[in-house]
Amino acid sequence: MEQFASLSTLASGLLHEIKNPLTALSIHVQLLEERLENDAIDQQTAELIGVLKTEVRRLNNTLSSFRDFAKLERLSLKAIDVQEVLQDVARLISPQARQQGVQLEFLRAGQALPRVELDPGKIEQAVLNLVLNALEAMPGGGELTLGTEVDGGNVRIVVRDSGQGIPREIQDHIFRPYFSTKGSGTGMGLALAEKLVRQHHGRLDFRTNPAGTTFSITLPVQGRNGGAGGS
């Protein structure tokens, strides 16, 4: 725990040190763009400024996701029905799914789900990251299924896509921070989801084949006095 606290302090100090020069850089890129706009610049110069802006934005996004990953926070627990979390996520991503030609299916558990002590915001973030990952696996459309199951003393949240599956050679690395096969993105989505689930003393697993991938979040109904865990 102390090790995590010092890592978190170090990360927060480092973020502050990087954020300030980056803010200065971002302000001056905007000022430069405004000044050049007034002089009716040629297309090549506009493209160069565009690259600067994009890269500054990317650096900011990377820092933000790193901050989210490194942040050590106590959980704010509340007894909830995980189906409410899924409904919120489904509502959030349905416009993007529709636009992408992805059909969204919501499978309710056959029985009433026991309420689970969770931090709703953090579990929602974990599910959202899995869902965004699933959407990225289906650029040309497909089926996205969100569901819940009860398994003994656990509640399970399932996110299933009909993409092409995860290649065998990268399966061991997908939860590693900064691991990404995409040109865009920070490579922190699945790492953060796995960390958040672990913080709840749960487990994040996946099954994959060339017809799609299923991620499962398994959460103990009893919980374990949630805190800033996750070692």
Place this chain on the structure above:
Amino acid sequence: MSNEVFPILIVDDEPNIRTGLARALECESYAIATAGDAGEALRQFRITHHALVLTDLKMPGASTGIDLSRSIKDERPETLIIVITAHGTVETAVEAMRLGAHDYLSKPIDLGTLRLQVRNAFEH
């Protein structure tokens, strides 16, 4: 807005941020001054009585942007204050708002948003 010139004080420990913000706000309606820490800001404020103070919340040294906001509000409650906060530290911004700050800006700063917030503050 009339032809009045409003004195604005920008407080940030990063020289390139405060000069960048000063450049972004340069216009005939504003007289811009800058300070690198809360102590220097308070010294300048006691002489000029700026109409608006734009201050970073996190600064090295004994006094933070929160302390500065509190002192300014104690001395001249009518002063407009906009605080700058790192993205994700909205809680501190909320504390500043409770002390009477007019608004807050999150880093990375969008210059269009900055100008709009300053203009809105004066039109408030």
